[in-house]
Amino acid sequence: MIVTPSNQSCGATVTGIDLTKPLNAEQVAEIRNAWLEHHVLSFPSQKMSDDDLERFTLYFGDFGHDPFFAPVDGREHIAAIRRDADEKSPLFAENWHSDWSFQEHPPAGTCLRSIIIPPMGGDTLFANQHAALDDMPAEMRAKYEGLTAIHSAQLAYAPEGTYGDKDAERSMAIRPDETARETQLHPLIREHPETGRPGLFSCLGYIIGFEGMAQEDALPLLQELYAWQGRDEFVYRHKWEPDMLVMWDNRSVLHCATGGYEGHDRLLHRTTIAAHNA
Ligand code: SIN
Secondary structure (H helix, E strand, O other), rough: OOEOOOOOOOEEEEEOOOOOOOHHHHHHHHHHHHHHHHOOOEEOOOOOOOHHHHHHHHOOOOOOOOOOOOOOOOOOOOOOEEEEEOOOOOOOOOEEEEEOOOOOOOOOOEEEEEOOOOOOOOOEEEEHHHHHOOOOOHHHHHHHOOEEEEEHHHHHOOOOOOHHHHHOOOOOOOOOHHHHOOEEEEOEEEEEOOOOEEOOOOOOOOOEEOOOHHHHHHHHHHHHHHHOOOOOHHHEEEEEOOOOOOEEEEOOEEEOOOOOOOOOHHHHHHEEEOOOOO
């Protein structure tokens, strides 16, 4: 197995391994170590099926619980990230986020397998949140130290949210509901549960405020933080090819979809890897 770092803030390409075949314990350990080091791994030229995607996911934990998405036909744990060539709805997930950070035990990771990739555009951006914390000026960090963030899916998946009732034309099988209003607390700065490395967890969007802080004080803090978290120096830009598997660590990075492929289909299949304590 060959791991080639992106030379950006995170990300590495992994070759010399066949993910359409079962992996042995040594191979799984090697991938896990590379994932914890680089936070985002891409495996090009993997002609994987959905069975292969599920088998790969389960090497790293149980399946995570994916609310607000209907799974693809015949699968309980695979969701389609899909956009049709003639689609008019706003891009899905074109904002920084950490998947399902509003859950009590958010998923450790996400796996995304490319099926149809447009000839241009549609890159996924990843922002390293260990680097974002390490490089934060002390006077800025002092404003965020010790804060507990309030997470919720309401802005996205409540009936009046971005993907709510007004978004009915979308090709993706998104299912908004009232449970999106639930809230969950997580420390804003926390140690990675496996590496112990401190980082910022999640961002404005799924974070809707800070515990014990008035909204008019929390919102500017969250906006300033969001701008910092996605600075160019923390970002790895992932360029997709068909038959590529990408796995990322939601505890270490934010990610964000991008457009630029109007008139072309884009389709990927996604699983989440549950947290160890879920
Ligand atoms: C996602 O946020 O899961 C999708 C990312 C992408 O479509 O690039």
